[in-house]
Amino acid sequence: MQTVTLTTKIAAPIERCFLLSLSIDLHQQSASATGERAIAGVTHGIIGANETVKWRGKHFGLWLTHTTIISGYESPRWFQDSMMHGLFKSFVHDHYIEPQRDGSTLMRDELSFAAPLGLLGTLVEKIELREHMRSFLIERNDVIRRVAESGDEWQQYLPPAL
Secondary structure, three states: OEEEEEEEEEOOOHHHHHHHHOEHHHHHHHOHHHOOEEEEEOOOOEOOOOOEEEEEEEEOOEEEEEEEEEEEEEOOOEEEEEEEEOOOOEEEEEEEEEEOOOOOEEEEEEEEEEOOOHHHHHHHHHHHHHHHHHHHHHHHHHHHHHHHOOOOHHHHHOOOOO
16 A cells, blocks of 8 residues: 655645535546546536545546545545545545645645556555655646636636635
């Protein structure tokens, strides 16, 4: 099993960062390099507690599907998505979102995953998969940060009340 931890500081309020992290549409934008799309479950808007989404994207030259559920949810400070179906042996992603004294927000991702196929899977995790997942999260969080800090671009991804 591998764990990737990533911290991202965002100059925006915690509520905005939390909801943008749950935006299916923004996730699809951040994953454009893999062509990742939501194809079942919640396919647009903000995903919530106990809701599912089935993703389809191209990773390592293969079209893969991955179904997750929001398995933990404490607005606006934490949520967890866990794999229900997919290629991984296990996959759990915790999102911690903390307000800072200066009005910014600190997002911390902890992604734990294990590949199938025993020893071969463990080698793939260490050699290639860990860095792939880390790069994927960096790109995702860079997009969230850019949109959250924008003048008004973030409004297209969130309900009007925010």
